[in-house]
Amino acid sequence: MRILTTGLTINAAFLQEIKEDNQELRLLFGQVSGHLCKISERLLYRRELFELVVRLRDQLAMHFALEEAFGYFNDAIDTAPHLSEKAEDLKADHGRLFVEVCRICDEAEAVLHAAGSMSDIAAVADLFDAFASRFHDHEARENQLILEAFDDDIGCGD
Numbered sequence: 569m570r571i572l573t574t575g576l577t578i579n580a581a582f583l584q585e586i587k588e589d590n591q592e593l594r595l596l597f598g599q600v601s602g603h604l605c606k607i608s609e610r611l612l613y614r615r616e617l618f619e620l621v622v623r624l625r626d627q628l629a630m631h632f633a634l635e636e637a638f639g640y641f642n643d644a645i646d647t648a649p650h651l652s653e654k655a656e657d658l659k660a661d662h663g664r665l666f667v668e669v670c671r672i673c674d675e676a677e678a679v680l681h682a683a684g685s686m687s688d689i690a691a692v693a694d695l696f697d698a699f700a701s702r703f704h705d706h707e708a709r710e711n712q713l714i715l716e717a718f719d720d721d722i723g724c725g726d
């Protein structure tokens with residue numbers, strides 16, 4: 569059921585397109601993850617690790633900016649409240665996730681400049697694993713919202 573109100577909603581088609589086009593982001597997640605898995609090479613390649621997480625941070629900033637510019641919008645006329653609540657929550661995730669990836673960059677930089685130890689790099693790996701898990705959960709919930717928004721449109725016949 570829809571009611572007349574104002575609230576945040578999504579442009580499901582644009583949001584889906586942004587997700588399908590984010591190959592660079594997927595590649596960077598894989599590269600950082602693969603890099604951190606090579607335990608014996610972690611210290612040797614810490615500069616590469618730092619550069620990769622900085623690229624991941626920048627790509628993520630662009631991804632969130634695109635989603636917020638084209639995927640989310642305030643609908644002043646016709647907003648489904650159950651979608652609006654989820655949209656608000658998911659959009660707010662962007663800021664929290666970005667703070668997390670910035671912290672990973674800071675830690676990777678500290679390891680680089682302090683010629684860090686294996687335990688320091690293991691801490692970066694733990695931060696990254698937790699961050700990656702939260703990011704992928706966010707993406708899954710956003711994809712679910714896209715499906716619900718499409719269903720909602722079909723259900724209302726518009």
Ligand SMILES: [Fe+2]
Binds near residue numbers: 635710
């Ligand atoms: Fe998002």
